[in-house]
Amino acid sequence: MELSHRTLSLSGHYRELTLRDLEPAVALQLFRQMLRLRRMEEALLAEYHPAEEMRCPIHFCIGQEAIPAALSGLLKADDFLFSHHRSHGYYFAKGAPLKELFAEIYGRSTGADAGNAGSQDISHSGSHFYSGAILSGAVSISVGAALGFQLRKTGQIAVAGFGEGATDEGAFWEAMNFSGKRRLPLLFVVENNRYATFSDQLKRQADDNICERVRPFGVRATKIFGNDAPLAHRTLEAEMKRLREGDGPALVEAYTYRWNSHVGPEDDSSNNYRAPGEMEFWKDNCPIVLLEERLRERGMLDDAAKADLEREIALEIAANFKFAKESPFPTVKDWHRMNFEDASPMADRLLGTASRGGFDPDQAESKLGPY
Amino acid sequence: MSRQLSYAKAILEATDQAMGLCPQVIVLGQLVDTQSGIFGTTTGLVGKYGAERVQDFPVSENLMTATAMGASLTGLRPVIVHQRLDFMLYSLDAIANWLALWRFKSNGKSAMPVTIRTIAGKGWGQGPQHSKSLHAWFAHLPGLRVAVPATAYDAKGLLLESIFSETPAIFVEGRGLFSMTDDVPEKPYRVRFGQAVIRRQGKDATLVAIGSMVPVAMRAASLLEKEGIEVEVVDPRTLNPLDRKTICDSVSKTGRLVVADPAWLSFGAAAEIIATVSEELGDRLKSKAARVTLPDSHTPMSMALEKEFYPDENDVAAAVRKSLG
Ligand SMILES: Cc1ncc(C[n+]2csc(CCOP(=O)(O)OP(=O)(O)O)c2C)c(N)n1
Ligand SMILES: [Mg+2]
Numbered sequence: 157m158e159l160s161h162r163t164l165s166l167s168g169h170y171r172e173l174t175l176r177d178l179e180p181a182v183a184l185q186l187f188r189q190m191l192r193l194r195r196m197e198e199a200l201l202a203e204y205h206p207a208e209e210m211r212c213p214i215h216f217c218i219g220q221e222a223i224p225a226a227l228s229g230l231l232k233a234d235d236f237l238f239s240h241h242r243s244h245g246y247y248f249a250k251g252a253p254l255k256e257l258f259a260e261i262y263g264r265s266t267g268a269d270a271g272n273a274g275s276q277d278i279s280h281s282g283s284h285f286y287s288g289a290i291l292s293g294a295v296s297i298s299v300g301a302a303l304g305f306q307l308r309k310t311g312q313i314a315v316a317g318f319g320e321g322a323t324d325e326g327a328f329w330e331a332m333n334f335s336g337k338r339r340l341p342l343l344f345v346v347e348n349n350r351y352a353t354f355s356d357q358l359k360r361q362a363d364d365n366i367c368e369r370v371r372p373f374g375v376r377a378t379k380i381f382g383n384d385a386p387l388a389h390r391t392l393e394a395e396m397k398r399l400r401e402g403d404g405p406a407l408v409e410a411y412t413y414r415w416n417s418h419v420g421p422e423d424d425s426s427n428n429y430r431a432p433g434e435m436e437f438w439k440d441n442c443p444i445v446l447l448e449e450r451l452r453e454r455g456m457l458d459d460a461a462k463a464d465l466e467r468e469i470a471l472e473i474a475a476n477f478k479f480a481k482e483s484p485f486p487t488v489k490d491w492h493r494m495n496f497e498d499a500s501p502m503a504d505r506l507l508g509t510a511s512r513g514g515f516d517p518d519q520a521e522s523k524l525g526p527y
Numbered sequence: 528m529s530r531q532l533s534y535a536k537a538i539l540e541a542t543d544q545a546m547g548l549c550p551q552v553i554v555l556g557q558l559v560d561t562q563s564g565i566f567g568t569t570t571g572l573v574g575k576y577g578a579e580r581v582q583d584f585p586v587s588e589n590l591m592t593a594t595a596m597g598a599s600l601t602g603l604r605p606v607i608v609h610q611r612l613d614f615m616l617y618s619l620d621a622i623a624n625w626l627a628l629w630r631f632k633s634n635g636k637s638a639m640p641v642t643i644r645t646i647a648g649k650g651w652g653q654g655p656q657h658s659k660s661l662h663a664w665f666a667h668l669p670g671l672r673v674a675v676p677a678t679a680y681d682a683k684g685l686l687l688e689s690i691f692s693e694t695p696a697i698f699v700e701g702r703g704l705f706s707m708t709d710d711v712p713e714k715p716y717r718v719r720f721g722q723a724v725i726r727r728q729g730k731d732a733t734l735v736a737i738g739s740m741v742p743v744a745m746r747a748a749s750l751l752e753k754e755g756i757e758v759e760v761v762d763p764r765t766l767n768p769l770d771r772k773t774i775c776d777s778v779s780k781t782g783r784l785v786v787a788d789p790a791w792l793s794f795g796a797a798a799e800i801i802a803t804v805s806e807e808l809g810d811r812l813k814s815k816a817a818r819v820t821l822p823d824s825h826t827p828m829s830m831a832l833e834k835e836f837y838p839d840e841n842d843v844a845a846a847v848r849k850s851l852g
Contacts (some may be wrong), residue, residue: 196649281633288632290625296597297625304599304601307553307598469716493635495630506715507691517749522706525651
């Protein structure tokens with residue numbers, strides 16, 4: 157049966173997850189990464205109110221840990237990752253320092269962007285991670301990074317991670333057209349969680365068939381059950397390998413689900429947008445639980461090992477909170493310098509000065525024609 | 528040893544020299560690789576630098592801008608070209624939501640050295656969708672530089688400066704200026720942003736002229752000279768940053784201000800200049816400041832109306848006379 161949100165929520169507990177061809181270390185690392193991300197998000201969510209110290213919109217990604225965890229093991233340091241408002245999973249996937257994520261959300265000078273960006277616009281350029289809240293904007297910019305890699309023959313790849321909502325935008329389809337035409341080393345990862353805020357995909361699009369629609373543009377496309385972390389790992393690994401060999405672009409659509417409200421810890425269920433039984437299905441198929449079942453069956457994880465991991469993660473999170481809360485707030489230095497770079501080392505090196513002659517204002521203007 | 532070059536040829540030469548000096552410079556735009564080459568401003572570049580560095584781009588202006596931005600993150604220095612400013616408006620999101628604030632958002636750690644060339648159309652019935660002159664929109668945005676070169680000399684120097692600077696630049700060209708010539712030195716040189724020039728000295732009134740209004744203002748000054756009126760013509764050359772000091776220094780000498788801007792009257796660059804002067808020396812003005820602009824109307828096609836729509840030297844001279852009382 158074709159994967160779609162309609163069919164999935166009727167299908168019961170997912171039994172296809174397999175570790176068969178996976179290195180044990182990879183399987184354990186996927187588990188560890190998902191748990192780190194989950195616990196981090198839970199902690200941020202719990203701390204948001206009533207402390208009121210994180211004063212920016214946060215789009216939590218609880219329930220959607222499999223894709224970030226899989227990406228985190230596959231991206232190289234010099235690959236570029238672009239993402240959207242629901243940014244934490246991708247920031248994490250690129251290996252950018254989490255204490256700077258915490259400090260950024262707390263608006264501190266030690267934040268990834270010194271408090272200028274916050275959760276939904278965060279970037280960490282040292283890690284080649286960029287995001288922004290304007291839907292599909294980061295998809296478009298990733299096209300340019302991939303073009304740069306292709307023209308310079310660097311072997312790097314660009315990845316854009318976003319939701320199915322971004323595919324409503326015209327900019328998204330311009331990106332499909334050009335990246336397919338140029339065969340760019342670019343991976344599009346769509347986390348289809350069915351909703352754009354409270355709006356079902358089928359209220360906005362004729363069908364739940366993004367993969368089908370991008371293929372005619374020359375974009376290879378695969379849909380997967382996105383809570384199966386080993387499957388996500390295998391799929392992304394194969395696609396990234398082909399991209400590095402010059403066989404791009406590719407799109408992977410991962411069906412997954414957001415457990416929390418669209419934004420913030422507040423409850424948005426009064427909007428009644430979720431289908432009946434849907435949340436139960438997705439909680440039953442939590443990406444962490446699905447992998448944990450197999451790891452335990454195979455004797456790769458037990459209570460003691462999990463408790464150790466939980467302790468290690470709790471310490472890491474506590475240290476990140478401490479770093480953020482103890483960091484100073486930024487102070488205004490110079491609004492101009494915050495927005496403009498006046499130094500121009502390259503122009504200084506390459507360009508000279510020359511004196512100006514006398515411009516003759518009495519000459520006729522261009523003879524204008526139809527074009 | 529002066530050499531006359533047209534505005535279009537000066538843009539071509541700047542681009543050619545930039546590409547020769549730096550292999551990271553690329554040009555993207557619809558039809559940039561054709562013989563006609565955007566009014567001759569890109570002609571021949573593809574033969575010299577190849578189709579990878581001089582790329583015809585799909586008719587996707589928003590994506591083109593974003594592509595240039597992403598490419599700049601990988602070390603390239605893209606120049607993108609729009610045949611008309613009107614077409615560029617599909618890219619407003621890329622410009623206002625991403626490009627302008629990229630440096631800010633990253634706390635200065637990431638730069639997007641992108642140059643956006645765009646042409647403000649004029650004449651021969653270009654009409655309301657091929658002639659918009661929206662330099663003020665871009666100058667309003669923090670994080671963007673905006674150049675409005677009026678002469679071939681400035682076009683070359685400002686384009687080279689834009690390409691090799693770290694702040695993104697919008698480079699607004701006037702269609703009516705393309706064949707006008709000027710002394711243009713052969714070597715690659717820079718014209719810095721935020722440095723106005725005094726094109727003509729005078730003591731009676733300051734006439735600030737922007738872009739394609741510069742030659743018009745100069746002709747108006749010649750007319751007025753015959754009447755014994757000495758006008759000082761100031762060309763800001765760039766709107767962001769704006770050389771407020773040179774403008775104010777001139778007005779503090781003349782005591783009178785007229786601004787000629789090839790754009791709509793309301794909320795435009797002329798208003799910004801007059802506001803600056805009134806904040807600095809409003810109580811020292813000898814007469815009311817005045818604006819000579821396009822009317823607050825879209826551009827008509829008919830040549831009969833077009834003639835009324837665009838101000839000429841007589842309109843500018845009349846405004847100066849009025850300010851002298
Ligand atoms: C251009 C633009 N339009 C509207 C919004 C408001 N908005 C914020 S998130 C969102 C829904 C996004 O849905 P999706 O892309 O599926 O990502 P998800 O939130 O489900 O992860 C919308 C419409 C926006 N950020 N940008
Ligand atoms: Mg969604």
